[in-house]
Amino acid sequence: MDAPITEDMSQLFGAGDMYMTVEDVYKFDEALLSGQLISKKGVGRLLQKGAGKYGFGMYDFGDYHISRGVLYGYESANVFTKDHTKKVILLTNARDRSSKKAFYIYTRKILEIMEKN
Numbered sequence: 001m002d003a004p005i006t007e008d009m010s011q012l013f014g015a016g017d018m019y020m021t022v023e024d025v026y027k028f029d030e031a032l033l034s035g036q037l038i039s040k041k042g043v044g045r046l047l048q049k050g051a052g053k054y055g056f057g058m059y060d061f062g063d064y065h066i067s068r069g070v071l072y073g074y075e076s077a078n079v080f081t082k083d084h085t086k087k088v089i090l091l092t093n094a095r096d097r098s099s100k101k102a103f104y105i106y107t108r109k110i111l112e113i114m115e116k117n
Contacts, residue, residue, distance in 0.1 A: 025089045
């Protein structure tokens, strides 16, 4: 049997040293998108599409933006629609490496359900 892989998490600063609840992420989104954290112009720049789908910290998937975090078995997604009316926040400690696009699929399905309601 192979020995489990252990990671040195002592130098992660920000990725491994902090955490947020779903409520915290939601409050962050509300403050960010309303211009309370940075100016509305800054928010526009943050959400600006760069080369490909990735811009300044967010991926642009047409009708929604997504920011993902991945760290040794943990994964998160912070998603909001372009009109900022719908938000999806996914946090997990069970990352499935066999399906790298799983969070995008889950996000799309959740947004589709939200559109119907």
